[in-house]
Amino acid sequence: MRMRTLTIFLTTTVLASVAAGSLGQAQTSKPAIELQWWHAMTGANGDRVNKIADGFNATQSDYKVVTSFKGSYTETLTATIAAFRSGNAPHIAQVFEVGTATMMGAKGAIKPVYQLMADAGEPFDSKAYLPAITGYYSTADGKMLSMPFNSSTSVMYYNKDAFKKAGLDPDKPPKTWPEFFDAAKKIRAANAAPCGFTVGWMSWTQIEQFSAWHNVAIGTKSNGLGGADTELKFNGPLQIKHLQALIDAQKDRVFEYGGRERQPEGKFPNGECAMIQTSSGFLGEAIANSKFAFGVTMLPYYPDAAGAPQNSIIGGASLWVMGGKKPEEYKGVAKFFSYLSRTDVQVDTHTVTGYLPITVAAYKATKDSGFYEKNPGRETPILELQNKAPTENSMGLRFGNMVQLRDVFAEEIENALAGKQSAKEALDKAVTRGNAILRQFQKSSS
Amino acid sequence: MERRAIFGNRVLPYALVAPQLVITVLFFFWPAFQAVHQSVLLEDPFGLSSRFVWFENFEAVLGDEFYLNSLGVTALFSLSVAALSLGIALLLAVQANNVIRGSHTYRTLLIWPYAVAPAVAGVLWLFMFHPSIGLLGQGLRALGVDWNYLLDGPQALLLVILASAWKQISYNFIFFLAGLQSIPKSLIEAAAIDGASPRHRFWTVVFPLLSPTAFFLLVVNIVYAFFDTFGVIHAVTGGGPGKATEILVYKVYYDGMIALDLGGSAAQSVILMAIVIGLTVVQFRYVEKKVHY
């Protein structure tokens, strides 16, 4: 019968291919222990990830780091969690800064970096890393939980050509918010650009960075670094005043909202908006696509706020080591982290990608090489981060379900910008809703 | 009606239904059961700790003003998509039925959007109406409309409705045209002899005969708007601005996959199941009664 022949044919083919597959594997398998590294980097940054892995693989033959791209930051986190639940977690997962509390809360699912290094007997000194960065990823008593990888902070970019057209001095960017709004208004009045300014990553730049930069709290307990029983409190007078100023600035397109995440970034290189506040990681793209001269400078501040400007906080992602792996695998991960922290690797990565160097030595080496003089704007984020010694309001932040919190903040801000509620109502609601989410997080992870 | 002539064989029928049965049990009954089970648990995302909480998740969902908002958005969205795409499709089908030559060509030219994925439809419309790069977005701004669907809830909703309705026109068109073509010409001629105007004929003779089709399509379109439009929402608005375009199925996805609230998301799934079963029952009862041609 034809059916039977087909079945036999199929079975043999399948068996043959399985056999061939296992045979092929047997021939190519090497003694090197494979270490899985899941990441969310695309483009030039994705190439960088591969280059680092290749570099490490070339220095030794016991371990082999294998990278795989898992989509956006959120998707990478979701994939990691799902894989952990079904017992297939990678060794190393790149998790963005807002996923920090989620990862920390999952004791047993992760292996803290300080412990990893100690167990593996790998030389490790947490003081070698820039405190402005590691603070975000460490316990209250300074133990490093994850390895910083790509760090950035928020800076301001401005279109020098538009400044000239509006009669502003392109070498004197606004320093304070009043000057900033003023400049944007002049740009609109002179029609030097169709839009004065926009902001990327709204919640991050206008609530989180804004609060840290003005030394006001985002939440209690050092913005959550001190414990999961933190409460949000960014509905203070300064933040309200600022949101109100943004709402008012929408008139005549002095300010234009362009989306919650990186979408507004498109409005800067095409000349639509003359200024933008967004991640320092945007620099490469701005250079590649802008047809005009532009400058990078520090974030503006309100001069009447005591202590401002304080220091900015980081964004970006760190590498988490997943739990439940074999000791020899952990040894490999520890060696990989040592390689990653090497000064030459760090300098290389920093100068190519625009992300910040993570070690003090790498920062010094870059500075000594004269890189920052040749590339103005590249040091701005580091200077912002180290502007002053961090206070409990500017060390970083750590809130559970932060991905969701950011959406909540953005939703309420959007409703305020759309004229549906006042600035105060928006922030009050964002805080109330945010606190409910924090309590839910506490409940489900305890 | 039952068949009289059958085959006798003890084992074969089981072997024949087995593949479908296995897949149904594995990928339908097991997950459905798990959804119900998960909906009464409180669990952390990593599955390290899990607690039985009775109906707390349901209470939380039903007491959540944003869930109720999402219900409202879903209702408005589905009805608008259905009304818009049914209206346009009916208009086009009536015209196509009127022309003597070329109705087949028109059908070919109108049915292909059926093949376009909802997510792709979303991208097409997003691209046209993008406030800074889209032709129509820029056009609206040039006309002085403050067009920014990233901030304006009603505009965002309008955009996803347009994109979703656009894709569904062809499906409705096929059914309406088939329905119109099956109406006996003699009926219309009789009405014409009685002196009824074309408009009058349409509403008194043609439309009543089409109504079973229209009702069937209404249900299909609503179900389409409930589920298949996820791609449009995800690609165009991500549920925003605010929560202006957060339909139920998007919320299930968001709460489960992004917010990692597994229990709450499962509770929403269970509620959604109840809604769909309700819709299906209504449809079947109606179909049983009226649409037995």
Place this chain on the structure above:
Amino acid sequence: MVENRPIARLLAHLFLIIGVIVVAFPVYYTFVASTQDSRPIANGEVSLLPGERLIANYGVAIDVGVAKTSGQPVGRMLFNSLVVALLIAVGKIVISLLSAYAVVFFRFPLRLVFFWMIFITLMLPVEVRILPTYKVVSDLGMLDSFGGLTLPLIASATATLLFRQFFMTIPDELVEAAKIDGAGPLRFLRDMVIPLSTTNIAALFVILFIYGWNQYLWPLLVTTSGSMETVIIGIKRMIAGADARTEWGAVMATTMLAMLPPVAVVVLMQRWFVKGLVDSEK
């Protein structure tokens, strides 16, 4: 013939032509954008006439992909979509045909139970049980595999019901005649039932192929590795990639490529498709 009204007919044509233009415009616009350079597009300067980057953009999309943003060449993603769509269409037709045949042509204990078990799946699209289904697939170790991508979508009753309805119309006399000739149930299936069902199978194939090709939420969840991504997911990813700029020219080229296969299937198999759609819902 009712009355002869040339003006009304002209108006009808006019209406239809406007309808066709409105329906086609989004795609035309995408097509012209796909032949232009990304930079003017990003600056909002799309020309309504095709540009000269047709070959360049499509070439880039197919081989390199928008590797910058999604990590996968579109060629690979198109292949994945094709495999998924074919597996779903063929798989669903095969299992439905068999189970409908059993339910109609045999009497056996539990027949009705089985039928209702299958029937009830009609009520719940995969979207409402999406997370638990994800968990099941993950527990079975089928994430990032074609099995995981397709099997859960095959678990539905539409095709079974259609076949059942059609089989009921096969005259009893045919069955009796076959039995007298000494044909067994499998031979009857192969020599009579399947040949009689070709139109239904073709129609279902079109509907299911499109259903499979256009899946979005499900592949979004189960594919975590780029090499298993379908083209529909790839497009979305290109628009909102984490850190790189949107290559609109190539994105639009990819969008066109993603639309082409299902549109071709619908247009070329129009006859069966329309018949299948209208019949399946009666």
